[in-house]
Structure formats: structure tokens, C-alpha cells
Amino acid sequence: MEDMFNRLPNPLISHILSFLPTKEAASTSVLSKRWRLLFASVTNLDFEGDEDSPTFVGFVDRVLALGGNAKLNRFSLNFSDYPDPDTLTSWILNVLRRGVSELELTVSDYPLPPEIFVSKTLSKLKLEGGDGLSVGNDVGKVFLPKLKTLDMDCVGFEEGGAGFAKLLSGCPVLEELVLMNIGWEHWKSCSVSVKTLRRLKFFCEDNDENPKSVSFDAPRLEYLEYSDNIAKKYPKVKFRSLVEAHVSLRLTEDQSADAGSSDDDYYLESDDDEEKEMVGNATNFFKGICNVKILYLSAKTLEVLAFCCEATPVFNNLIQLTVESDEEVGWDSLPGLLKNCPNLETLVFKGFVHKRTKGCGNMCHCKPLKNPCCLSSSTVKVLKIILSVHIDDDGMEEEQIKHFLEKMPRLEQLVVYFDISYDPSVFELSKKLQSISTIASPKCNLQVISQNLSLSSTLPSTLTKKWSAPPKEEYTWFLKAVT
Incomplete structure (x- = not known):
């Protein structure tokens, strides 16, 4: 078997080594001079170290030196107790000079070098910081002409939303964007405007604050995951090509308390046709996603639809709807939603227990019906x-x-x-x-x-x-x- 493997051409062996963990691939370099040269041409490098690995820095230095100027496909670094910033920066500049296509960094307390944001070869950039990973004010020009995937988790922008907008403006072919753990205490507002974007995952921390303003302008977007407290306003929500959306919007504690008070007053004192008092306004957002074909709504989103939407938009293209149920949240918004889904074919419930309210009586057995049941005209x-x-x-x-x-x-x-x-x-x-x-x-x-x-x-x-x-x-x- 060893002889058969040795008879394989060098490019094929190097390709195989690229799929091994870097430490294992590096161990083959001691076999012979040929294997040392083969490892030097490995195109994927993945490093993971911590404070218990004192030789880690030396190991990375040796591997990068061995590769010389050979082109790299991927460089991944996950270091819980990273070396000094100058060392880390030297590694990043090394792989950028070698034309790396995929760069993945998981580090903390590190200002990213501006050279990352003018790379002509990067097609995927993944940045994750437990604390303090940031895009500094020294990042002037941003131009990433080949970047198709941008994935950021706990990344700070010293210029807040302005720095983020500048980053997106320099990505002319971006197709996938992942934003995790955005802290609104630093941003306040956000605008995702990318004409080429096809997939967007947008997750914000639940810190009981409402972002001031959130806008989306992605006319080619096909897939959306959006989890956040509702924004105070949605100036623009443009999703003309949306196929599938997972929405988990939620009220802050104060808004939820106001909604609960409004809910009690409504059911005790008002008629069925009287409008409820709104505690926020997500109307523009739901209007912006009304072309979607497959929709997933969290239980909290049902609450948002009930108390933060002027009117439920018509979802003419919707054929599959999935809703989560929670015993603390009523189905008040479901009758209007189902009524406005004229082509719905599949309805999925994750959980079936919900808060019993007068508002959901139009589609469930909780209360006697005064009006015809919305289910009677259902297309499901x-x-x-x-x-x-x-x-x-x-x-x-x-x-x-x-x-x-x-x-x-x-x-x-x-x-x-x-x-x-x-x-x-x-x-x-x-x-x-x-x-x-x-x-x-x-x-x-x-x-x-x-x-x-x-x-x-x-x-x-x-x-x-x-x-x-x-x-x-x-x-x-x-x-x-x-x-």
C-alpha cells in the first residue's frame, strides 16, 4: 500500500495532504526530502492553539516559512490566547501575499490589519472574536473584488454602522453574508445594501434594546434568517426574489409588558373589530418579505405580528408556513395571517400549546366563535x-x-x-x-x-x-x- 501511494503523482499527494489536519500533514515531512517538498505545497492550512501549547507560534512560523511563496487556498487560525499582535499580523500578511482564497480567523482583542480589506484574491472571509476583534479606523479603502462570502461573529466596528456600510460597499460580488451577535449599544442602526446578495443570516444579541433603524436592500436575495428585537423603524426592506425566510423578531421586556396590558384591556373592554394599540411598528418589514414562498415564524414573531403590525400583508406566493407555538404567546395574529395566504398548501406547527386568548378564537377551540372560522376558507x-x-x-x-x-x-x-x-x-x-x-x-x-x-x-x-x-x-x- 505504501509503494502504491508513493507512486502517485506529486500534485495528487499534495492535494490529499490538504484535507488532513495541518499537524498530521506536517508530520509526513520527516519521511523524506520528497515528502518535505510535498508538504510545502499543501494549499490548505488549519491551525488551532491555546495557552497550553508553547510551541504553537514556532510551529506556525516553520510551516509558513516552508511554504515559501506557494499559493494558498485556505488559511484558518483559531487561537484562544493569541501571540502578540505583530506576530499575528505577520502571519496574515504572509498568506495574503500568497494569494489566499479563504481566510478564517478566530481570535480576541485584535485590531484587524487594513491589508485584509484590499485583498484581490479573497473569496471567503470568516471573522470570529470572543472579545475585542475589531475593524479599526485605520481601514481606509475597502475593495474585495472576489469576495463572495463574508461571515462575522462578535466583530466590532470603531465607526459603528458607518464602518460596516463602508465594508459592504467594497464587496461588489458578495453573495452570502452572515452577521452574528451584533451589539446595538455600539451600532444603533444598520443598513444591508448589497445588490448581488443571495443569502443573509442576521442575528443580534437579545440585550433588551430596540435598534433605531434597520434597512435591507437586496433585490436578489433568495434566503433570509433574521433574529433581532424589532427596530424602531424599517426605512427600506427590498427583497424582490425571496424564496425562503426564517424570522424571529421579538419585543423588548417593556414592549412585551405594554402588549400584555393592552391585551388584557382589549379582551375585557372592546369588541372583536376594534384595533389593538400598537407597541412597535414592524409593518414595513413584513411588507418587504411578502413575496416569500417558504416562511418560518417563531412564537415571538406571532406576538410581533399581533402588536406591531398595522395590517397583515397579503402573501400571495406563500406555499409553506411553519410556526412555533409557546404557552406564553397567543395565536392572535394567525387568523389574519392565514386569511392573507391565498395559495398556502402546507402548514406546520412546532408545538401546539399556546396562550388562550379571545383573539385566537377564530381559529381554535379556546373561545366560542362569533364569526365564521378562518379555517373554513383555508387552502391548506x-x-x-x-x-x-x-x-x-x-x-x-x-x-x-x-x-x-x-x-x-x-x-x-x-x-x-x-x-x-x-x-x-x-x-x-x-x-x-x-x-x-x-x-x-x-x-x-x-x-x-x-x-x-x-x-x-x-x-x-x-x-x-x-x-x-x-x-x-x-x-x-x-x-x-x-x-
Whole structure:
């Protein structure tokens, strides 16, 4: 086997070595002069060190010196107790001179050298700082003509949002942007304006502050993940090409308290048609994503829709909607949302327990209905429900499932997934649903699934069971819904 490996051409062996951890690849250099030369041409270098590795700096120095001026594809450095800034900067300048394509840095308390932001070869830049990794005021010109992926986690900008805007303006072909742990105490406002962007992940710290202003201008964006406190205003939200969006907007503690007070007053004193008092305004944001086809909403986002939206926009293109439920949050916004999704085909619930309020009575069994149920005009064909370990003793989840079956006229498939191994609840729920006398849809296929048991039937019909785990495709929707 060793002889066969030695007979491989040098470029192929170097390519293979590039996929090994750098320490393991470096160990091959002691085999012979040929192997020393082979390791010198490795194009991917990944280093990880800490305070317990006193030889780490010397090791990185030797590896970089051995490579000379050979071109690099990737350089990754993860160092919890980094060397002095001059040493780290010398490493970065070394790989930039060698035309590195992918640069990944995980370090703390380090001002990034301005040379990074004028690289003509970088296609991917990933920056992660536990504390103090920053883009300084000495970064003048920004021009990254080949950068397609920019991933930043806990990165500070000494100029705040202005420095971030300058960075984006120097990335003319950027396609993927990841922003993690933005601290609004330093930024206050943010504008993501990139005409070429196709994927955006935007996660901000939950520090109980509302950002002053957030804008999005990404007409080619296809995929969005957005988690933040609602902004005080959304001057521009432009997503003409959006296909899939995961939204987790939330109220601050003060806004949530105001919403709770407004909620109590509303249900005690007002009529159903009276408008609630808004505690924030995210109307422009939801209008900006109304072209989306696949939408995931957190439970807190349902609260935002109820108390921070002037009117629910019409989602004409939406075909799949996933919502998370929480016992502290009502379904007040769901009737209006479902009404404004005229082409919705698949509805997924992650959890089914919610706060009982008068506002959600239009789509659930919580309160007697005064108006026609919004489910009666629903276009949904597939309903999927993810349940926790056990159904509550009060039977709320069970009664809600029955309510959906009795009201949804176009339902073709109901799938209930228990996120557990075999449990009597699977049999019990199947049996009870079989006994429903009135079902809105003439024939609805029912599946009740756990990790090792699948029960299926057509309502009304006899029950069939499978003791083996359901086919993998039955889990696809579940895995996608919870990620």
C-alpha cells in the first residue's frame, strides 16, 4: 500500500495532504526530502492553539516559512490566547501575499490589519472574536473584488454602522453574508445594501434594546434568517426574489409588558373589530418579505405580528408556513395571517400549546366563535404538527387537532409527529382522531408518527400500523422545520 501511494503523482499527494489536519500533514515531512517538498505545497492550512501549547507560534512560523511563496487556498487560525499582535499580523500578511482564497480567523482583542480589506484574491472571509476583534479606523479603502462570502461573529466596528456600510460597499460580488451577535449599544442602526446578495443570516444579541433603524436592500436575495428585537423603524426592506425566510423578531421586556396590558384591556373592554394599540411598528418589514414562498415564524414573531403590525400583508406566493407555538404567546395574529395566504398548501406547527386568548378564537377551540372560522376558507392541503413528549392532561392539543379536522375543507394529509420513541400517546391519539364523527375534508390521510412507530389511516377507515421506523422522507419536513 505504501509503494502504491508513493507512486502517485506529486500534485495528487499534495492535494490529499490538504484535507488532513495541518499537524498530521506536517508530520509526513520527516519521511523524506520528497515528502518535505510535498508538504510545502499543501494549499490548505488549519491551525488551532491555546495557552497550553508553547510551541504553537514556532510551529506556525516553520510551516509558513516552508511554504515559501506557494499559493494558498485556505488559511484558518483559531487561537484562544493569541501571540502578540505583530506576530499575528505577520502571519496574515504572509498568506495574503500568497494569494489566499479563504481566510478564517478566530481570535480576541485584535485590531484587524487594513491589508485584509484590499485583498484581490479573497473569496471567503470568516471573522470570529470572543472579545475585542475589531475593524479599526485605520481601514481606509475597502475593495474585495472576489469576495463572495463574508461571515462575522462578535466583530466590532470603531465607526459603528458607518464602518460596516463602508465594508459592504467594497464587496461588489458578495453573495452570502452572515452577521452574528451584533451589539446595538455600539451600532444603533444598520443598513444591508448589497445588490448581488443571495443569502443573509442576521442575528443580534437579545440585550433588551430596540435598534433605531434597520434597512435591507437586496433585490436578489433568495434566503433570509433574521433574529433581532424589532427596530424602531424599517426605512427600506427590498427583497424582490425571496424564496425562503426564517424570522424571529421579538419585543423588548417593556414592549412585551405594554402588549400584555393592552391585551388584557382589549379582551375585557372592546369588541372583536376594534384595533389593538400598537407597541412597535414592524409593518414595513413584513411588507418587504411578502413575496416569500417558504416562511418560518417563531412564537415571538406571532406576538410581533399581533402588536406591531398595522395590517397583515397579503402573501400571495406563500406555499409553506411553519410556526412555533409557546404557552406564553397567543395565536392572535394567525387568523389574519392565514386569511392573507391565498395559495398556502402546507402548514406546520412546532408545538401546539399556546396562550388562550379571545383573539385566537377564530381559529381554535379556546373561545366560542362569533364569526365564521378562518379555517373554513383555508387552502391548506397538508397539516403537520410536531408534539413534545406528552400531550397535556387538559387535552388542549388533542382538541385543537380535532378542531382543525372539523374545519379545514381541503385537507388531504394530517401528520402528527411525537418527538419521542414509542409511547402510548401515539396509539391513544390515533384512536381518538379515528372516532371524530364530522370531518370537513371528505378523505384525509392521517399519520401519527414517533421515532419507531408509524400509524396511518384514511378518515374514516381502519387503522394500519408499522413497527419499523418511517421512511426517511417522512422526517424531511420535520428536520427542516426545527432547524
